[in-house]
Amino acid sequence: MNKFFLLYVKPASHFLYLAFFFVTAQLLASDALTPKDAFYAMERGKGGILLARETVELFNAMSEHLEYDQETERFFRFMNGALEDFDFAGIFKSPWMHDETDGFRALALSGARDGEKYRVKLAPVKPSLKKMGDAYALYRMRKNKVGGDTTYTSQWQFDAALKKFHPQAWARFLETLLKVASPKNISLLKPARSEFFSEVKAPTRALLDSAAQDFPALSAFVSKYVELRSWAAVEKANEKEYTEFVLRAHLKLDALKSEFPRLRKFLLGLKNLFILKLSLFDAKGNTLLSFVLNTQTEELYLAFKTAEGKIIPTDRKGELAWRDAFSLTGTSDKKLSLGMSAFVSVYGLKINTGYLGASLRYRMSHDSMRAYFKLAHADKAKISGALFGVLPPWVIDLSIPSNLQYLMNRFTEVILNANQGKGSYALLDWKKNHGNARLKVAASTEFLENPFIRIGMRIWVRRFRPNERVQEELRVLFARATRAFLKDLSKL
Numbered sequence: 001m002n003k004f005f006l007l008y009v010k011p012a013s014h015f016l017y018l019a020f021f022f023v024t025a026q027l028l029a030s031d032a033l034t035p036k037d038a039f040y041a042m043e044r045g046k047g048g049i050l051l052a053r054e055t056v057e058l059f060n061a062m063s064e065h066l067e068y069d070q071e072t073e074r075f076f077r078f079m080n081g082a083l084e085d086f087d088f089a090g091i092f093k094s095p096w097m098h099d100e101t102d103g104f105r106a107l108a109l110s111g112a113r114d115g116e117k118y119r120v121k122l123a124p125v126k127p128s129l130k131k132m133g134d135a136y137a138l139y140r141m142r143k144n145k146v147g148g149d150t151t152y153t154s155q156w157q158f159d160a161a162l163k164k165f166h167p168q169a170w171a172r173f174l175e176t177l178l179k180v181a182s183p184k185n186i187s188l189l190k191p192a193r194s195e196f197f198s199e200v201k202a203p204t205r206a207l208l209d210s211a212a213q214d215f216p217a218l219s220a221f222v223s224k225y226v227e228l229r230s231w232a233a234v235e236k237a238n239e240k241e242y243t244e245f246v247l248r249a250h251l252k253l254d255a256l257k258s259e260f261p262r263l264r265k266f267l268l269g270l271k272n273l274f275i276l277k278l279s280l281f282d283a284k285g286n287t288l289l290s291f292v293l294n295t296q297t298e299e300l301y302l303a304f305k306t307a308e309g310k311i312i313p314t315d316r317k318g319e320l321a322w323r324d325a326f327s328l329t330g331t332s333d334k335k336l337s338l339g340m341s342a343f344v345s346v347y348g349l350k351i352n353t354g355y356l357g358a359s360l361r362y363r364m365s366h367d368s369m370r371a372y373f374k375l376a377h378a379d380k381a382k383i384s385g386a387l388f389g390v391l392p393p394w395v396i397d398l399s400i401p402s403n404l405q406y407l408m409n410r411f412t413e414v415i416l417n418a419n420q421g422k423g424s425y426a427l428l429d430w431k432k433n434h435g436n437a438r439l440k441v442a443a444s445t446e447f448l449e450n451p452f453i454r455i456g457m458r459i460w461v462r463r464f465r466p467n468e469r470v471q472e473e474l475r476v477l478f479a480r481a482t483r484a485f486l487k488d489l490s491k492l
Helices: 002-029 036-040 047-064 070-084 088-093 167-180 183-188 205-214 216-225 261-269 393-397 404-416 451-464 468-489
Strands: 066-068 105-114 117-122 135-146 149-163 226-237 240-251 274-281 287-294 299-307 332-346 349-352 356-364 368-378 382-385 425-431 437-449
Touching (some): 036 047, 036 167, 047 066, 047 105, 047 117, 047 167, 047 468, 066 070, 070 088, 070 117, 088 135, 149 404, 167 356, 167 425, 183 240, 205 216, 205 226, 216 226, 216 468, 261 468, 382 404, 404 437
Parallel strands (some): 066 117
Antiparallel strands (some): 105 117, 105 135, 135 149, 149 437, 226 240, 240 299, 274 287, 274 332, 287 299, 332 356
């Protein structure tokens, strides 16, 4: 009797077990990722949330509680004026610079968290970098003679302690955000419709509603000042789904009117000043992403395609290169390139830089990330239009010992062949070191010293660079953003 009973009971129990695991698996599979999961992915348990909170608190201290001593404040006031005048000689000869043995003059700054405050000061000696956010910056200059011209080599070095914020944590954060935006995950998102970004009607607004659910205070802050004129869509190619982001973000200048009037006036002054275009390519020339900053339409444009947590490149025919999908995590050693161009209009003079190309070597390991950027190509710039709508370039050329187009191209040539022909470069080196991650950045270039270039750059810089009052309003705006972010993070 027992044998017959077991013949029925055992298969029945096996069926129940299988049914249980099947239902459980389905429930787990239907559990959609939301933006907050990107923070949890950074470290185990709530470690990622704590790391994010510590990082945002640091940014809040830097913006809302930034302090200098009197001498450092005097130095920054001097630098504001010197940079506005494009006065490299003045910076080189300034009393804050000290002589070094290799013909360079240098100055250094350090920054450190002190309770709620972040203090920055001139640093004759490099401090030990122990706490999160401890930083050291070194600026070096050297005067050169190149082909009868005076040039200045400029070098920057930056070193910061990031503690547990290491490159793989950052890569996991970005990868998880891309997974949140994958077509399958979007179909599983069922958030309540939020009041934010009401202009977005596409089904992919579920991403925005999900972000509003996880981060309501930050979403409210961003939507107050930003309008999304386009967002994202789920598309299909070769029977495979992907999400295409075509982000067009427009700044609501009227929203700044009452609280940030100087910032609004400054941004209105940038209207029609320039268009900057950037594109990132892989080793095969496939496009990974495109970015445009357009002051004519007051828009920021960002476009890329993603699926399963990876960037899907687009080849020259406009087709998706699935086999060359770009992964952010794990180990990799990739050769990339960056294409840039800019159109600038200053008081009626129109400058087209042509194509600027840079090589980029990107390496990621389990404990480090390294990116080396080098300017590799520059087209000849073209100048047209008329200064103040009256003086064409050839009339201006009569009043100077050279001509505008030659000076512009000579300026670019010096940058391209900086560092005794090695070229202008930037290096980012981010390493995990037993819970004490360090981020190091170095850059070096060379600028042509010419009084007529200084006049032109001074006109450009004074329109483009915010003055101290505008910088203060920017600081307050950023501080409010970090406070909103911290309010949301405290609830996770």
